[in-house]
Amino acid sequence: MIVRNSSKIAFRNIKRHKGYSFINVAGLSIGIALFILIMLFVQDELSYDKFNEKYDRIYRIEQNEGCVMPAGIGHILEGQIPEIQKIVRFYPSFGYSSLLKYEDNFFEIPQAVFADRTVFDVFTFPFILGNPETALRDPFSVVLTEKTAKKIFGDKNPVGQMLLVDNRWNFTVTGIIQNIDNFHIPIDAIASFISLGKMWGEESLTRLDDGYQHPTYFLFPKNHDAKKIEKKVESWLNERHRFGENPIFRLRSLKDLYFVKKKLLGDQYQFHGNILFIRIFIIVAVFIVLIACVNFVNLTISRASHRAKEVGMRKVIGASRRQLISQFLLESVLPSGLALIFGFLLAELLLPTFNRLISAQLTASSFLKFPYPLLFISGIIGLGLIAGIYPAFYLSSFSPQTVLKGQLTRGARAARLRKALIVFQFSISIVLIVATATIFRQLNFMKKADLGFDKEYIVTLDLNRQLETKKEVLKDELLKNSNITDVAFSCRVPGEIMWNWTTRIGEQTATVNVNAVDPDFFQTYRIGMVEGRNFSWEMQSDKSNRIVANEAAVKLFGLDSPVGQRVDGLPNEPGVGQIIGVVKDFHFNSLHSKINPVFFYWLDWPHNKVSVRISLSKPNASLPGIERAIGYIKEKWKELCPDYPFAYSFLDESFDKQYKREERLSEIFISFAALAIFIACLGLFGITSFMTERRTKEIGVRKVLGATVPEIVFLLSREFTKWVLIANVIAWPVAYLVLNKWLQNFAYRTPIGAGVFILSAFLTFVIALLTVSYQSVKAAVANPVEALRYE
């Protein structure tokens, strides 16, 4: 009964004080919407790999710094160690390109992988059509995900259909599986692993020294001791073969794969979560909800004098304090319930934008699954309690004889708390502003940094099998165009990850990056020589066993006169080479990492990339000039490899993709900061209106005594600016420490200048002042008589 009475009061209060209710409910709704979105994201991230029923029995084998194995490891371990019930090897791509041909159409299937037939025993990929036992038994069979099947075959039954891969291999579709979401290896199609033997020779399935390309997984029994098995596997492998220098084998549980902290060699084709991101997101989400709760607390306390009489009277009639506390808690649960409903609708509305921002495909439906509705309801209650607990205790503490006499004006304790809470809100907003500004600065710094080579106006093409045989023709043809100045072939272009190789100079062994290039590579990228010479087309003897090192490699080996040094253990035949020149250091990869030591050597294979420099000289360095050049490249492509569709990318764009994570982070933080400030300002607006209302009489008297409007505005704004200043002082060191830690992620970073702090102070002052001034100007220009008539 008391409950019904209280809810009635709560509803009537919401209706009567519309502005105040709006601030409360709107602020909370935004906070909740954001919280729901972030939780959807977090839930999605945390769900990676968990759909596998044998989740806690699956392990990946890793060697030293790499998570990919030669195919032979999976082969020789078969049946050797009783705890290993099943082995699955993957190979991440169909070959040069992931283009499939069906009838006369090309389809790009980016994530087509090869896997052992055991893949369906180990991982949970449910079949829609076909038999998991036999689907990958034969060479050249392939299982498609539902999505892929739809893309190629539409509504036709694909089982038994042929797909042409690389214009050479015919694969038969043997099954359709459900789409694979949230698996750490992206998969659109799975072809039988033994196909690789037919494509590249049977020895490629059993090789132990070469071809570190295969993520390899084991299935263990329900009860297993992973550490013990790890030791067993390691000693078994080392007894049978010499795997390079100091091989260390490790087993990593599927549970830990997605959030693995260290970058591993060979994992660039896999999905990774960043647990730090998730933690930051959760913290920010909680803080934004807290900011909204603070509004609730503050506005309720500010309005306390409006409720004081009621509290007093209820006490006089005989309400106990406990009854009053329950009443006020109930009153705060109601708006938070409303806010939850609006918050959910808002989240649904913002979901597409949010998905774009974090490049995900989250759906709100996952939030309606059990136990989320239950969590929701407890969320309403919990939030109401958090927001309402202090006001409830505060309001119920009024003593009836004082409030009924109308003596209650302002509790000093409550006023202090209110100020502290506003400072808290602004501090969080300021940290977010400083964070956003710093992320932007760092991003800008990285994008504008001198990379040591010229990344502008370079177009890269993927080399396919057909073009591979006509490389020289392509180069000659392209160079005939006056808009094109350079053409070079290489295994990797800047922005891509190079292979690691352990080499030896004299007594010293060290791991360096290796890249196969042709003699035009350095000129194309405008990279200068420091010492010695470049490879030369005139000297075919430079091929395969001559090396151009970068400065970092020279430094790593501590070479005084690098030119002429003999290098052992190279990936070429016969594994020996000689340094003929040194190039200046340049950033092959992003500024996250230091410049790696690199050995470049000249090989005709494996070249995957063509780099084409378009001339900068007038009148070509204009959009039409570039378009003409690309048109020309396309024309030649069509002539030389008509079986492959033309595709290209600009190097500067693909290089900057390495900063996608920071770009996303900055966009997300801008939204976070904006919302946090918005909610904080809503609260400030509400508080100002109450405080100004309370000072109406004072303002009237001051005006009667001759105060001018600006003087009154200054008087009313002074206090708030003081709070914002304090908030800045608190927020700065926190922001500095957090961001300094974040910047440690980058080998090259911008200092956190005083600028961002001044900016944050300026922004918060202006925003707070604008918020406050609406009320204070309104109060200041009002006719003093109106103010005095109140009494």
Add this chain to the structure above:
Amino acid sequence: MEENMIQTKDLKKVYRTEEVETTALNNVNLNVQEGEYVAIMGPSGCGKSTLLNILGMIDKPSAGQYLFLGEEVGHFSERQRAGLRKNNIGFVFQSFNLIDELTVYENVELPLLYLGYSSSERKKRVNDVLEQMEIMARKNHFPQQLSGGQQQRVAVARAIVARPKLILADEPTGNLDSAHGEEVMRIIGELHGAGTTVVMVTHSPAYAEYSHRVIHLFDGHIVSENIQEEFKI
């Protein structure tokens, strides 16, 4: 002899602020018997309301004893006092103190809610008392929609709906014009006639005449007590 409903012994109330100490009540000894009608008079600031608040257990004495129905209540916890209040005492204030967010009916119903009456019993009692106060037609109105006299009738209805033994009235006519004032005094007189004990603070000698006994307070002391030979009903 009739039972003492209220008995105070050397009751003292001191207000302290940072610099000043104000004695609002000084050694007040007062007995009120069951069924009595007592008026308290005195100039502003003499401690009338303070005394009434202590008697109503919405304030605590600084020193001295307060026996309510023979029981010392000075040391009672807030919860015990709330219990005593809701079961025994009805308040009427000068400024009505109705809850703006509740309708007339809901305001009157409130004490019964805190007493845990069943819904049918509440309905009956509230309707009865609204009838008695001749305010039934307004039962779904909010306090702001009523005149001062009507509001005070609602406040009185609220004070008596739980049928308290004691009614404390703090200048019940202070905010009313004389016609409405008379009416409220008549209602209180009727309640007293039905057996309810009444303690009323008033400025008005005319209204004090409705009581058995008038107590004059000055500067925290009881300075005189007049027993009325004949009192108005």
